[in-house]
Amino acid sequence: MSSFIHMGGYAGYVWPAYGVAVVVMAGLLVASLLGSRARERELKVLQELRPHRTRRGGDATKATEEATRADA
């Protein structure tokens, strides 16, 4: 076990190398996962607040009319 950690004297180079790789790759994965979840949560909130007539090819003016009426 100790010879594994010792890495033939190169431990000071080998372990930081693997460490950098793990930290950067894990960090990017976590950041991407959290970012994806946050955006999709935000989208869900926005979509629940308003009906999406235009998404199904409906009348765009109707959606904006509703928005202005809701805001008035």
Added chain:
Amino acid sequence: MHRFANPARFLRIAAVVLPWSAAATALFLGAGLYYALIASPGDYQQGESVRIMYIHVPTAWMGMFCYTAVAVSSAVALIWKHPLADLIAKASSPVGAAFTFICLVTGALWGKPMWGTWWVWDARLTSMLILLFLYFGHMALINAFDDPTRGAKAAAILALAGFINVPIIKFSVDWWNTLHQPASVVKMGGPAIDPSMLVPLLLMAAGCKAYYILVLILRVRAEIAGAKIRTIRLMQVHGRNAA
């Protein structure tokens, strides 16, 4: 290719692929790390420091692969105005930058004990550093404009202009006298590396590829959601102004 143009369809396919890419990442990186750290020999000259190769080389390959993905999707975006192409370029860039960064750092950590120096301005190292700067420039351009379309277009042009760097990196060790060693794996006549070292190398490479797919799906999903959010917000603003 047009089958994936519709974001909803992409999202459906991505939902199926995502768990497989996550499993493949864990499997290949796990097996690769086992072989890299435990079930492979040290080098007769470099001793245990050769194990750095199993991080350094796959991340170098991925740095070049991701930039190629950015360049290809940028070309598709510019020529065919494919809606997802810009998003794939935007999502791939940070992954490629991360791999290139890891490659440079692990290379320095390998170079110090083996060459006696952390860095040298030879063709391979310099062109890899330029690759990192190209990634940073690409990411900066995308975010530099209020209108995301303009940012995407400018970044796409940079990506294509910088693509010449990828073959330069690959052939740098042939075209110039470099401290960095010549190719041992992807070369005429096949790999010159022992199978006991080729196996962990290829396992790590496969794991990094699967990792790229995994992170790409997550990031493109976020971009698609972001585009929808922007559309809703624009409609809200437009609605208020129409009152």
